[in-house]
Amino acid sequence: MLIKLLKYDLKYMLKNMSAFYILSVFFAITTRIFFNIEQSVIVKIIGQISLGCMISMIVSVLINTMMRSWVRFRSSLYKDEAYLTHTLPVTKNELYNSKFILTFIFFFVSFAVILLSLFIAYYSKAAWQAITDYIKVITTGLNMSTFFFVLIALIVIFLEVFNAIQCGFLGIILGHKMNSGKVGFSVLFGFIVYLVAQTLVLGLVFIYALFDNTVMGLFKTATVNIDVNAFKVLAILSSALYIAIITVMRIICKKILNRGVDIE
Amino acid sequence: MEFTFDNNIPIYIQLLEYMKIYLISGVFKCGEKLPSVRELSGLFKVNPNTMQKALAELESTSLIYTERTYGKYVTEDRELIEKLKDEYANTLAKSYFEGMKRIGLGKADSIKYLEGIDE
């Protein structure tokens, strides 16, 4: 049943996101074209406009991925559509997991589309060289392989995004539970949950730092002089904390959902 | 045919009346198999349970009978149906004359009116 739920969730998201994806890539292509043909003022202006459009589309892709996943969660669990959702022969866990996996998948897709757009618009040997050089500077400074650095960066970005999504879900559930589903309260609770989660991560890292001088160094100095080990510890520690917090929020969400809903 | 029901009277009693008229008029003939409860309830557009109840009532007066597993049949007793027909005809005739009496017409005059009706 989870697969079936997911099928319709994916269809919905694809329907609502594909326009942004297509436009993002489209403007990336036009940007590329107009910046590469001979330089007249008009062409230059069109190129600039294309670039602007592409950037705004990329931003739209980011915002919409998050907003749509929240809207979908809220509308199918608490609005009119909930009359169908909650009467389907599926468990509350399956409903929740479907939405979670949906968001997961679409973040990958959106991320890929954004990279693709940037690649189309900007790729040149020189630009690629510049980026790899830049990463190399950092990685040699940190004394780690490029692969490892990119991996850690990706993991942290995704965890951060997940944390945000999960906070949104929990906020919606809490907002509904306590204030009969007014949007304002869902947003407020989402924001509060987010702040609490962030403070918790930061606070716990700081507490850890009290016992570890190298990590404490990161809090104290504002210089670029980063201790390699401290960075590694910090990356692993904060990742672990994020995972723990996301898991706890997930458990709370499921607990509340399984206790039953009150649909208006 | 459109069947109308009066909500003030139990529906099964009204169904019973409709069924009796069908038996008298030969829509369902002596010894013939009746349509199923579902078909009948579809015909009258009523709840199958109510139809069932009306049929049970008909059965208790022996107008129909159940052949186990084969379904329900109209009685083979022609006299029973004739008797029922007679009863209905009598009631109708009586009510006609009563109506005529109320507007001051005697039996002879009433019959004249009857003869004047084109069939």
Added chain:
Amino acid sequence: MNNMELLEIKNLRKTFDGKEILKDINLSITGGKIIGLLGKNGAGKTTLIKLINDLLTPTDGEILINGKKIGVQTKKVVSYLPERTYLNKQMRVSEVIDYFSDFYDNFNADKAKRILEDLDLDTDSRLSKMSKGMQEKVQLVLVMSRSADLYILDEPLGGVDPATRDYILDTILSNFNENASVIISTHLISDIERILDEVIFIDKGRIILQSDADKLRKSENASIDEIFRRMFRC
């Protein structure tokens, strides 16, 4: 199956913000019946129905369907028509049919298509392009095309014209199977009373009366509608 109650409700209570909407509801319903859940607006009909469908959580008490607590197993055998339009309006009718086929094993897609055709409803059109009345008809068709044990129809006749009303009643009559029961909630009693086996009167969150419809007519010598009016003077 026959000896077991299809739906059994014990000491059910529901409060909202300290206000008691349903007070100690006890009810049992057997298979093979059409039951009218009759009450004024705000009497608690929809609340009761939503509790049976897991859209609300009881404050107290128990609801059993075929002897089981509400969950995946009971949702498989309950076919529910809410009093509002609840399908995703972006979908086409044909997509909704696929959706029902995917989730409900007992859904008969061919039957649904046949009835929709009878009603002149195009399966290619999007729900957002249809009038509210048409959407409601689509929903009724979907709900009645499942072969469920319990159908729960919340105000299925709200605001439809007489011709459609007759068609809806016919659809209900001809599509529920023998062992199934149908609960129809309404405040428009005279429109549906001829098809009811049983009536339940609900008022101010309490069940006032549960009786066989014809027995009630006989003993009170009046229509259900009139008995209801007398009782509640509305």
